[in-house]
Amino acid sequence: MTIQEWPNFTGVPEEEELSRARSDTQDLARWIWWNGELREAEAQTVHYYANALHYGTAAFEGIRCYPTEQGPALFRLREHVERLAQSARIYGMKLPFDAERLCEAAVEVTRTNGIENGYLRPLVFFGRGPIDLRPKRECPVHAFIAARQLGTFLGEGALRNGVRVTVSTWRRFHHTMMPTMAKASGHYANSVLAMHEALDRGYDDALLLNWDGTVASATGENIFFVRGGTLYTNDEASSIVPGITRDTVLKIAKQNDIPVVIRTFTREELLRADEVFLTGTAAEITPVRELDGTTYPTGRRTYGALFQRAYLRIVTGHDPRHEEWLTLVG
Ligand SMILES: Cc1ncc(COP(=O)(O)O)c(C=O)c1O
Numbered sequence: 001m002t003i004q005e006w007p008n009f010t011g012v013p014e015e016e017e018l019s020r021a022r023s024d025t026q027d028l029a030r031w032i033w034w035n036g037e038l039r040e041a042e043a044q045t046v047h048y049y050a051n052a053l054h055y056g057t058a059a060f061e062g063i064r065c066y067p068t069e070q071g072p073a074l075f076r077l078r079e080h081v082e083r084l085a086q087s088a089r090i091y092g093m094k095l096p097f098d099a100e101r102l103c104e105a106a107v108e109v110t111r112t113n114g115i116e117n118g119y120l121r122p123l124v125f126f127g128r129g130p131i132d133l134r135p136k137r138e139c140p141v142h143a144f145i146a147a148r149q150l151g152t153f154l155g156e157g158a159l160r161n162g163v164r165v166t167v168s169t170w171r172r173f174h175h176t177m178m179p180t181m182a183k184a185s186g187h188y189a190n191s192v193l194a195m196h197e198a199l200d201r202g203y204d205d206a207l208l209l210n211w212d213g214t215v216a217s218a219t220g221e222n223i224f225f226v227r228g229g230t231l232y233t234n235d236e237a238s239s240i241v242p243g244i245t246r247d248t249v250l251k252i253a254k255q256n257d258i259p260v261v262i263r264t265f266t267r268e269e270l271l272r273a274d275e276v277f278l279t280g281t282a283a284e285i286t287p288v289r290e291l292d293g294t295t296y297p298t299g300r301r302t303y304g305a306l307f308q309r310a311y312l313r314i315v316t317g318h319d320p321r322h323e324e325w326l327t328l329v330g
Pocket residue numbers: 062183217218219220221222240241242243244245246279280281282
């Protein structure tokens with residue numbers, strides 16, 4: 001299928017319309033779901049000897065809430081909660097709540113706070129304990145779901161104009177070193193180092209390579225590229241977090257007969273690509289306009305824009321084929 005034959009996405013909010021409707025702050029919501037009940041968020045505290053604070057032993061998720069005609073809806077809630085449970089399990093955390101309860105809690109906290117365009121942050125962590133590295137034996141497990149406003153994540157105009165990305169000198173840790181598919185707090189020190197480096201060099205985000213020079217991902221997003229009408233991305237063999245947004249893009253491609261290749265790839269292939277874009281719950285589908293001096297097209301007549309519009313159509317309830325991905329909050 002050529003780009004001209006792409007289906008006409010009527011009813012998709014234009015980017016301008018979307019960003020107008022969104023908050024440009026990340027205001028925190030008043031209520032937090034905290035170990036089983038809704039409480040005043042600002043009144044909650046974490047002990048200074050919480051194991052998670054010292055050793056990064058927490059697992060978390062990020063879930064978006066979007067306005068739909070039926071009221072606010074959480075996107076792919078169940079998949080996020082299941083990934084949280086898997087991340088926790090790998091770190092030996094026995095969750096005091098099952099997936100069902102966590103899904104209900106996510107709905108409760110969204111509804112109570114009156115969130116429309118927002119972001120939920122479920123987080124489970126090892127609490128107070130002695131100075132040792134056996135939290136699964138010694139420390140209680142706590143869980144919360146915090147809510148906040150969230151607009152465009154990677155800065156003003158990122159969805160429309162794309163971002164500038166640099167290859168970090170920090171490499172992505174390998175899946176033989178850490179369970180890379182898990183979203184665990186301690187893993188993000190790697191991303192923070194890379195992001196700080198990008199910031200110091202004047203870029204919006206960093207791309208991390210693996211030890212062998214193949215591409216892993218950006219600091220908090222998966223990477224896709226397009227070449228000759230084929231969509232490429234990597235998988236967990238490249239030590240990525242296999243994102244739920246990535247999976248959504250792959251399903252959109254399949255539905256529209258866009259050829260997809262999933263394999264490891266190199267930085268050079270990105271430099272030869274027709275287009276590059278990033279995917280993540282927070283970043284949604286963000287085009288890359290530059291990678292270390294190499295520029296790519298952005299704008300309406302790109303695959304990135306078309307995937308972005310298809311995605312926005314799904315998350316805002318305009319695509320009846322994917323209603324099962326939306327959990328209505330109202
Ligand atoms: C390192 C990393 N890769 C990829 C992703 C994208 O995952 P998802 O699309 O599920 O948000 C994230 C964000 O959660 C991430 O932190």
